[in-house]
Amino acid sequence: MNTTPEIHRDDLASKTGMWLFLFTEMLLFGGLFVVYSVYRFRNAQAFHLAAGELSVTIGTINTIILLTSSAMIAMSITALQKKNKKFALFLLGITIFLGLAFLVNKYFEWGGHIKEHIYPGSPVLALRGQGDVLFFGLYFFMTGLHALHIIIGLVFIGVITLKISRDKITYDNFVLLENSGLYWHLVDLIWIFLFPLFYLIT
Amino acid sequence: MSTQKDIAEPSFLDYKGRYKGIFSWIFSTDHKRIALLYLYSILSFFAIGATLGLLMKFELIAPGKTIMSAQTYNAFFTLHGIIMIFAVVIPGLPAVFGNFLLPIMIGAKDVAFPRINLLSWYLYVAGVSLVLISQFAGQGPPDTGWTFYAPYSFRTTGTMLPAVFGAFVLGFSSILTGLNFLVTIHRMRAPGMTWLKMPLFPWTLYATGWVQLLATPIIGITLLMIVAERTLHIGFFDPTLGGDPLLYQHLFWTYSHPAVYIMILPAMGAISEIITTFSHKTIFGYKFMVASVLAIAFVGYFVWGHHMFTSGMSGTALYTFSLLTFIVAVPSAIKVFNWISTMHQGSIDLQTPFYWAMAFIFVFMIGGFSGLILGSLAANVHLHNTHFVVAHFHFIVFGGTGFAFFGAMHYWYPKITGKMYDTRWANIGLVLFFIGFITLYGPMFYLGFKGMPRRYYDYDEIFHAGNIVSTMGSWVLYSGLAIIIINLFASLKSGSKAPSDPWGGKTLEWTIPSPPPVENFDEIPIITKGPYDYK
Numbered sequence: 227m228n229t230t231p232e233i234h235r236d237d238l239a240s241k242t243g244m245w246l247f248l249f250t251e252m253l254l255f256g257g258l259f260v261v262y263s264v265y266r267f268r269n270a271q272a273f274h275l276a277a278g279e280l281s282v283t284i285g286t287i288n289t290i291i292l293l294t295s296s297a298m299i300a301m302s303i304t305a306l307q308k309k310n311k312k313f314a315l316f317l318l319g320i321t322i323f324l325g326l327a328f329l330v331n332k333y334f335e336w337g338g339h340i341k342e343h344i345y346p347g348s349p350v351l352a353l354r355g356q357g358d359v360l361f362f363g364l365y366f367f368m369t370g371l372h373a374l375h376i377i378i379g380l381v382f383i384g385v386i387t388l389k390i391s392r393d394k395i396t397y398d399n400f401v402l403l404e405n406s407g408l409y410w411h412l413v414d415l416i417w418i419f420l421f422p423l424f425y426l427i428t
Numbered sequence: 429m430s431t432q433k434d435i436a437e438p439s440f441l442d443y444k445g446r447y448k449g450i451f452s453w454i455f456s457t458d459h460k461r462i463a464l465l466y467l468y469s470i471l472s473f474f475a476i477g478a479t480l481g482l483l484m485k486f487e488l489i490a491p492g493k494t495i496m497s498a499q500t501y502n503a504f505f506t507l508h509g510i511i512m513i514f515a516v517v518i519p520g521l522p523a524v525f526g527n528f529l530l531p532i533m534i535g536a537k538d539v540a541f542p543r544i545n546l547l548s549w550y551l552y553v554a555g556v557s558l559v560l561i562s563q564f565a566g567q568g569p570p571d572t573g574w575t576f577y578a579p580y581s582f583r584t585t586g587t588m589l590p591a592v593f594g595a596f597v598l599g600f601s602s603i604l605t606g607l608n609f610l611v612t613i614h615r616m617r618a619p620g621m622t623w624l625k626m627p628l629f630p631w632t633l634y635a636t637g638w639v640q641l642l643a644t645p646i647i648g649i650t651l652l653m654i655v656a657e658r659t660l661h662i663g664f665f666d667p668t669l670g671g672d673p674l675l676y677q678h679l680f681w682t683y684s685h686p687a688v689y690i691m692i693l694p695a696m697g698a699i700s701e702i703i704t705t706f707s708h709k710t711i712f713g714y715k716f717m718v719a720s721v722l723a724i725a726f727v728g729y730f731v732w733g734h735h736m737f738t739s740g741m742s743g744t745a746l747y748t749f750s751l752l753t754f755i756v757a758v759p760s761a762i763k764v765f766n767w768i769s770t771m772h773q774g775s776i777d778l779q780t781p782f783y784w785a786m787a788f789i790f791v792f793m794i795g796g797f798s799g800l801i802l803g804s805l806a807a808n809v810h811l812h813n814t815h816f817v818v819a820h821f822h823f824i825v826f827g828g829t830g831f832a833f834f835g836a837m838h839y840w841y842p843k844i845t846g847k848m849y850d851t852r853w854a855n856i857g858l859v860l861f862f863i864g865f866i867t868l869y870g871p872m873f874y875l876g877f878k879g880m881p882r883r884y885y886d887y888d889e890i891f892h893a894g895n896i897v898s899t900m901g902s903w904v905l906y907s908g909l910a911i912i913i914i915n916l917f918a919s920l921k922s923g924s925k926a927p928s929d930p931w932g933g934k935t936l937e938w939t940i941p942s943p944p945p946v947e948n949f950d951e952i953p954i955i956t957k958g959p960y961d962y963k
Contacts (some may be wrong), residue, residue, distance in 0.1 A: 253645035356670025363662035
């Protein structure tokens with residue numbers, strides 16, 4: 227800012243930085259995956275039964291939503307590179323819309339569980355045994371942390387969209403858009419692991 | 429190389445930017461100013477931590493209650509640990525000297541992401557503030573020790589949340605610093621500076637950067653789990669809910685052992701620079717030094733289990749962790765041999781930083797060897813959680829990193845401030861510091877060996893003599909420390925002007941004026957020779 231008179235730009239450095247940051251995100255969730263495997267190993271039966279209670283339909287819909295949104299942001303990068311600013315903005319709009327749709331689904335899914343008194347610290351859940359407590363504890367914590375990442379991603383993409391509409395990000399200077407895309411793909415990737423771990427392995 | 433123009437540009441200290449007064453510092457994205465922001469904040473927190481330590485030692489001067497209750501003592505060692513580990517030694521060398529010197533030593537004008545660099549300082553201050561808030565808010569200060577062991581960390585009535593979350597924020601700050609350095613080193617080395625022409629201090633920062641990046645997220649998520657445990661009763665580590673406290677220990681040490689290498693690697697880098705400069709001889713076995721840094725960083729990931737030998741693990745796990753612990757000592761030993769060999773037949777210039785380096789090697793060796801004693805399974809069962817462990821890690825963390833920090837401070841002080849310090853007072857301070865250090869922590873080996881446990885405000889009468897010596901050592905250490913700091917501050921006013929290369933160093937920072945101009949280099953240098961070219 228005040229001490230760098232000449233503007234220094236290095237897109238590769240920005241991208242490298244983003245990749246390194248994504249490593250840390252993977253390890254953040256990696257710690258949780260370790261905890262999940264340990265408790266799944268110890269409570270195989272309970273995890274098996276509890277997983278059956280989650281709605282595969284909602285999970286699948288959310289997976290499709292996220293994968294589509296990832297494709298949208300990837301396409302918006304190409305659109306911007308081809309100088310089609312309007313289409314890029316349109317695709318980003320769809321990305322944000324799909325991200326919000328994911329959250330809405332998640333809200334109803336969580337709401338359903340909470341109505342059935344399944345939430346961390348619930349006395350009803352505690353009566354069902356330790357395996358269930360751990361399964362749903364992990365479920366809420368991991369999908370909650372993931373949802374937090376979705377929210378951060380949406381804010382990030384929102385800022386990028388504004389910057390594109392104000393021509394702060396253009397076809398020859400789009401590393402920020404690319405980085406937000408990378409982040410969004412990571413959020414997607416983590417969901418790709420969460421989905422089978424909680425919904426499909428029964 | 430010393431063909432710089434005569435102070436054409438203002439130095440980074442005098443530069444007038446967009447903001448005035450203190451804002452020209454706390455809004456500055458100049459890596460040198462951020463380094464000094466870190467320096468001042470770290471010194472302040474170090475003063476708090478050291479004072480807590482002094483008071484704890486005073487409590488231990490006699491059995492029974494001397495000046496504080498058991499609960500106060502618990503709170504003191506917890507805060508002492510959190511501040512010293514997360515806010516002083518982990519950021520110490522990388523954030524202060526790394527920030528200041530890394531870009532200069534690789535011939536760059538700044539780090540890759542100057543604004544993220546400033547952000548990481550803000551996160552640092554926010555993190556420490558949260559930790560300090562926990563002392564005064566709620567139902568009393570945290571009393572778990574800096575390790576936040578489960579299940580106590582979510583059963584105690586102490587105010588844990590701000591402390592745990594503060595440590596999480598500090599971890600985030602550390603990740604951003606590491607990330608910044610990695611990208612800087614990959615992308616911004618001066619033309620001609622190939623990987624093997626890079627000085628050793630940047631090399632150690634590079635290895636440290638990877639450890640910061642790949643280990644810190646683990647403690648981040650673990651601390652978040654503790655937060656969730658306290659607020660939502662999720663049960664990850666709570667045995668009554670099916671959780672496993674041992675799993676907490678594994679996750680905690682998966683980070684916190686590599687964190688030891690975040691502390692010690694840059695210290696080794698600084699010592700390598702000091703020894704080669706004052707021996708006026710190129711470093712012995714440069715490639716081995718590089719390889720051993722990377723080896724320590726790599727193997728350091730796989731030794732965490734040695735913190736848990738008595739916690740309950742399978743025999744195979746015990747042997748493996750013990751063996752790996754011994755293996756990680758090998759590259760450290762290589763570094764010591766190479767430092768000694770560098771001095772051999774060099775023309776040694778006995779200056780204050782060199783004395784610090786000597787003291788470092790001495791205490792680091794004691795710390796390292798006592799680590800091997802703790803790393804062997806049978807001895808560990810006897811020594812676990814005694815004062816022996818306390819002595820060991822203070823020899824490494826305070827003796828290693830602390831001595832290297834003050835060594836680096838005396839080595840780069842002329843470059844950073846543009847002033848020379850008073851050598852006589854600096855040496856007196858060092859001697860007191862060294863004597864105090866050995867007197868303080870030396871007896872702890874004996875006390876621990878005899879069975880005195882750590883983290884108690886009280887002890888049996890048979891440990892009295894050793895504790896008196898140790899407490900007296902803390903007074904000497906503290907006065908040495910005071911002399912060192914006062915001398916450095918006084919020299920800011922009274923010191924004579926420093927030339928650009930007062931010690932005859934060969935790395936790039938000595939080719940530019942002291943203090944460096946805002947832009948570091950008028951022209952980015954082109955590197956043709958190795959970093960320590962003394963022929």
